[in-house]
Amino acid sequence: MKPAAPSPACPVCGFSPLAEAPRSPAGGASYEICPCCGFQFGYDDDARGETYLNHRQRWIAGGMKWWSRGQKAPANWHPEAQLESLRRVEAPQKSSQIPGGRAAGSGYSAAGMGRQTSDVRDNVSTVRAAGGLVWRRGARGLELALIRRARHGDNEWSLPKGKLDPGETFEEAAVREVEEETGIRARLLRFAGVMQYEVKGDNKVVCLWDMEAIGEGRAYDNGEVKEVRWVTREEALKLLTHEQNRELLRHLPPPPL
């Protein structure tokens, strides 16, 4: 999903250069350990079920410390700038640059993951949300669940998503929000991407997962959601109201179903 970079960057923390690309085009792992965040490609993720996002969240929550004892951090090492470079890859939409120079991406780090509210601008809080692209194999092949929200004259087509509850992880919130907004029980398949935007001056970050529908859940709240519809990928690209949603879907490889 990420374009090959001239000097390989760590997809977990954004550190560059790594000695080798973490994955060869054929998918083989480098087994290199990122000196910045300590992620080992081909080990952590494969052997322990660790994901880039989980590792990144923990690295950020732990204060974004340089990991390697044997190799010193570069003199100009700037972990927030690294995360900003990652965010550009993961959230293709034009980010809202914060006036005054610090990029919104610094918010991403806060956002992302760990720190609850303040980012580099004082008094700007980060709203953390999660949701899903819920897939099934239906009569017309792969189908995606979209919701029509009671907004914009009841005509906003969207992916199911919502804010994290206190103490909840992004993953837990994604599964819960999907069930609450669609009535579908789903399981996580893989991390799909991040969307970031400003809402009334707050920085909002939404982490999304590809999910597989596995059953019926509780009935959804039809005050908030007017309709749940299974659509093909092509239909979804036409229906989705927000460009960020369409952009994410356009660049996503087919779900592993």
Ligand SMILES: [Zn+2]
């Ligand atoms: Zn790293």
